[in-house]
Amino acid sequence: xxxxxxxxxxxxxxxxxxxxxxxxxxxxxxxxxxxxxxxxxxxxxxxxxxxxxxxxxxxxxxxxxxxxxxxxxxxxxxxxxxxxxxxxxxxxxxxxxxxxxxxxxxxxxxxxxxxxxxxxxxxxxxxxxxxxxxxxxxxxxxxxxxxxxxxxxxxxxxxxxxxxxxxxxxxxxxxxxxxxxxxxxxxxxxxxxxxxxxxxxxxxxxxxxxxxxxxxxxxxxxxxxxxxxxxxxxxxxxxxxxxxxxxxxxxxxxxxxxxxxxxxxxxxxxxxxxxxxxxxxxxxxxxxxxxxxxxxxxxxxxxxxxxxxxxxxxxxxxxxxxxxxxxxxxxxxxxxxxxxxxxxxxxxxxxxxxxxxxxxxxxxxxxxxxxxxxxxxxxxxxxxxxxxxxxxxxxxxxxxxxxxxxxxxxxxxxxxxxxxxxxxxxxxxxxxxxxxxxxxxxxxxxxxxxxxxxxxxxxxxxxxxxxxxxxxxxxxxxxxxxxxxxxxxxxxxxxxxxxxxxxxxxxxxxxxxxxxx
Ligand SMILES: [Zn+2]
Numbered sequence: 001x002x003x004x005x006x007x008x009x010x011x012x013x014x015x016x017x018x019x020x021x022x023x024x025x026x027x028x029x030x031x032x033x034x035x036x037x038x039x040x041x042x043x044x045x046x047x048x049x050x051x052x053x054x055x056x057x058x059x060x061x062x063x064x065x066x067x068x069x070x071x072x073x074x075x076x077x078x079x080x081x082x083x084x085x086x087x088x089x090x091x092x093x094x095x096x097x098x099x100x101x102x103x104x105x106x107x108x109x110x111x112x113x114x115x116x117x118x119x120x121x122x123x124x125x126x127x128x129x130x131x132x133x134x135x136x137x138x139x140x141x142x143x144x145x146x147x148x149x150x151x152x153x154x155x156x157x158x159x160x161x162x163x164x165x166x167x168x169x170x171x172x173x174x175x176x177x178x179x180x181x182x183x184x185x186x187x188x189x190x191x192x193x194x195x196x197x198x199x200x201x202x203x204x205x206x207x208x209x210x211x212x213x214x215x216x217x218x219x220x221x222x223x224x225x226x227x228x229x230x231x232x233x234x235x236x237x238x239x240x241x242x243x244x245x246x247x248x249x250x251x252x253x254x255x256x257x258x259x260x261x262x263x264x265x266x267x268x269x270x271x272x273x274x275x276x277x278x279x280x281x282x283x284x285x286x287x288x289x290x291x292x293x294x295x296x297x298x299x300x301x302x303x304x305x306x307x308x309x310x311x312x313x314x315x316x317x318x319x320x321x322x323x324x325x326x327x328x329x330x331x332x333x334x335x336x337x338x339x340x341x342x343x344x345x346x347x348x349x350x351x352x353x354x355x356x357x358x359x360x361x362x363x364x365x366x367x368x369x370x371x372x373x374x375x376x377x378x379x380x381x382x383x384x385x386x387x388x389x390x391x392x393x394x395x396x397x398x399x400x401x402x403x404x405x406x407x408x409x410x411x412x413x414x415x416x417x418x419x420x421x422x423x424x425x426x427x428x429x430x431x432x433x434x435x436x437x438x439x440x441x442x443x444x445x446x447x448x449x450x451x452x453x454x455x456x457x458x459x460x461x462x463x464x465x466x467x468x469x470x471x472x473x474x475x476x477x478x479x480x481x482x483x484x485x486x487x488x489x490x491x492x493x494x495x496x497x498x499x500x501x502x503x504x505x506x507x508x509x510x511x512x513x514x515x516x517x
Contacts, residue, residue: 005032050209050480052460062195068098114170
């Protein structure tokens with residue numbers, strides 16, 4: 001037994017101590033004045049149910065922590081400087097990897113070129129994913145290793161950007177990325193293990209106790225299980241299997257794994273379209289800033305349908321990446337036609353949703369898994385992409401909530417910061433970290449603070465079928481807590497960003513403790 005004392009509990013002003021045993025909450029108490037075994041003083045902190053990030057990339061986050069970080073670069077030159085610094089310590093011939101650039105943030109917002117990177121090194125193959133992960137910038141050596149030339153034909157669901165005379169410029173989009181990335185040596189188990197450790201350390205520091213991993217390989221599941229056995233995993237992981245028979249075949253055969261409280265294998269992640277930033281999101285009407293384009297589908301609708309049918313039949317939840325209104329309509333149509341509606345299928349991102357399709361989520365029992373910081377990061381250029389007439393479709397989380405549809409929140413880390421406090425702030429303000437725009441961007445779609453906290457707790461638990469054991473501070477629920485140094489207050493939303501994590505508690509044990517106290 002452990003007694004957590006000297007705390008305030010979210011929505012329970014009557015409670016000042018929590019008694020836990022074997023990973024669960026046993027009793028909520030008005031004071032710590034009881035005789036118990038071990039006592040831990042929570043220093044007057046505010047206890048929230050352990051935060052759940054319902055869409056992120058665990059090893060992707062770990063990988064990003066050890067590769068060139070181009071997030072926030074203000075110009076191409078700025079990005080090149082960072083890469084040059086990295087190359088100093090990298091032996092010739094070794095791949096230099098990174099991510100996070102966004103030409104929309106640069107002083108000149110056009111795609112960079114291979115020749116820009118060639119100026120830094122001709123001896124290191126390089127590839128840098130764009131902030132949304134859906135485009136990559138490479139140098140000439142990388143293209144040479146992949147045998148890319150003016151004769152390379154485009155691949156289905158992908159684009160090779162070319163110059164006026166047909167030569168690839170060094171930018172590859174969606175499925176075309178594989179042409180280059182297939183040349184990168186495969187990660188070893190040791191690499192994956194190290195990246196998971198790095199990622200979970202960061203996540204625990206941000207108060208996260210559970211994640212939904214949006215694309216897990218069989219190898220990663222094996223490593224995660226080994227970590228659980230060795231008591232090294234400090235997160236609960238809800239996996240979404242990669243849409244790759246090599247990763248899902250054996251699970252499809254044996255059925256969902258739901259018994260282990262630290263890892264569940266119960267869903268598949270399928271990509272249907274690309275992202276808005278690289279005009280890969282599939283739209284019903286053309287892009288307002290590029291009338292010849294309406295986005296791309298990574299797989300055919302019929303192929304998606306047969307995957308939905310196959311996984312639904314075996315009891316797996318289907319989580320499809322859908323950003324544009326055309327992709328979202330195709331997914332809903334396929335779910336309607338062939339899915340078991342008792343299964344809580346999901347649409348990951350659900351960013352641009354036609355108003356006719358919003359109520360269909362409710363009818364079909366489909367969960368929109370949304371990431372509010374995508375909204376606040378994208379807001380400077382979304383109007384340009386989709387035009388004013390469609391803006392009522394953009395990031396419409398309140399429209400879903402009004403219909404009683406749960407909206408699990410997430411970060412899509414490493415695309416955005418995994419800090420849930422930033423996610424909660426973006427959900428309730430629709431403002432950037434500088435407090436702009438002043439009234440919030442399309443503010444009718446703001447969540448209330450209560451809803452935003454639900455999106456990181458209860459609704460995340462619902463999205464993984466765990467709402468009866470997780471997401472609330474209640475007897476018999478998991479003893480997963482995020483302890484903040486202050487209360488999150490709806491009367492002072494600007495203060496939310498000042499909140500700091502004092503303790504992160506998973507299964508009754510402290511997995512992170514701030515040393516600032
Ligand atoms: Zn993602």
